[in-house]
Amino acid sequence: METEVTLIEVAPRDGFQSVKEMITTSDKLAIIAALARAGLQHIEVGSFVSPKAIAQMADIAPVLQGVAQLPQSFECIVLVPNRRGAQLATEHVCQRLNFVFSASETHNLNNVNKTLSQSLAELRQVQSVVERSERLSLRVSLATSFDCPFSGKVNAQHTLALFQQVLDISPDAQLALCDTTGRAHPFAVRSLFERALALIAKPEQLIFHCHDTYGLAIANVAAAFEVGVRSFDTAVAGFGGCPFAPGASGNVATEDVVYFFESAGISTGVDSEKLKEAIALAEQIKGAQLGGSIRLLNRSKREASADA
């Protein structure tokens, strides 16, 4: 059966990178394998960033080698912050590069030390790397598309203008609008995606990446779905946390999004029962900041039945 919505699992990148304690490559691969067994067909497994910037991602090469040997196949995505990262990725087995920069110039300068023009120039180079490769596809993620931790609300017109500039450079790329701070409101999500959908040829190019920091993630997923978005970034067990408030919720939990869609009869291709194995593995990661309502509920049910 064809799935009606596509979930892109990002815990192994956006989740793991927030953990200070080093996660072993084999622990990473065990979670990735469990996610694939649960039916996730798109998994962002790590990033080609400087180990000086994010030490947790230093084992991306052995992670990719391990992924290539897994019995389950899925689209293997790696984040690249620049042309150099993209070039490194060509030497490994992966299917899609995720080039990230920020709609907020302040955040972009802070995060990757580039102006927006410089990031667009970098995108052109990443796009060339992808064009020269036979097997790579591209995704571009616009961080802080709604709200910036430094400068607050991001103007929708500004985000859409940048979105169009990205499309002009990479017309076939997937495009993700990211609520990095979790402060996007469902009304703003609906409105921005309606306008973004009007700019692109294929709705399936568009992805919503959201965080549950303020408890709005599922409402935001619902709002985006209602206007036609069909692809969502999610992280098993709500893995990720919030860099601005340790202990707070991070990425929207994969199992919560699966529950949201499947309970309305909308197929995600993900098996909630099999997903529990990946959740259990995530819970064993030392220093993991986890979230998610379904996980809490299931844990409570288990404790209640153990008490009884």
Added chain:
Amino acid sequence: METEVTLIEVAPRDGFQSVKEMITTSDKLAIIAALARAGLQHIEVGSFVSPKAIAQMADIAPVLQGVAQLPQSFECIVLVPNRRGAQLATEHVCQRLNFVFSASETHNLNNVNKTLSQSLAELRQVQSVVERSERLSLRVSLATSFDCPFSGKVNAQHTLALFQQVLDISPDAQLALCDTTGRAHPFAVRSLFERALALIAKPEQLIFHCHDTYGLAIANVAAAFEVGVRSFDTAVAGFGGCPFAPGASGNVATEDVVYFFESAGISTGVDSEKLKEAIALAEQIKGAQLGGSIRLLNRSKREASADA
């Protein structure tokens, strides 16, 4: 300024009743007073039920005496399960009775040992008590309007037929449709409220009572608001838990709903800063099952700044 949405605080009833350890009357009154200071204009302070059924509500009389002496005024609501409870309420200072029964007959039999016909007959008696009183208004809450813990999904047509029967008996009452299990889906919420709104004279009669057990509460509040619902039951600190899974989330958190509306510029009349006092008091209640995203975020921020 007139508020655009009305929040009805239910922690002192729906929240407290789930706590096994007895909460002292003065602790109850301290939270009620803090809620009133934060701007909550409608507070359900307890219920006239048999202390054998719910021992936590045995001090309803002293609670009402205490409420009458608070400097802040608000609409004081008490739950009554039957005519006898309503009669008892007339001897105390309160403004509104909340008569509750279940849309699911199985749940109703289990909860109040009555068939739906018997509950409608009881409603007629409660309605008479209210009509004979000069100061009492009525609210009727239909528990399990969407979903029943025993029999699963409740047919919308059945709920609406019952809703109409309630309206025929009590045309001026407020009517709450309650998602008791937290399993209502935003699509179902939207649809049921659209149809309920078509049956009533004044939209302000209609109330949505929801639980966050599966993480859908804010999405459900958003869905109900979009079709025109303007009154919502909420519980400070997500006080309440889930009787089917101890430790799981209970009522939707007042502060989460305040954040949801106020961040979109929709006024609730509640002061989030002052609400923190009530949250802190709730956190001190022994045995309290709390939830809510904003509370978790604020606690994480406090811990992060204490570490720094």
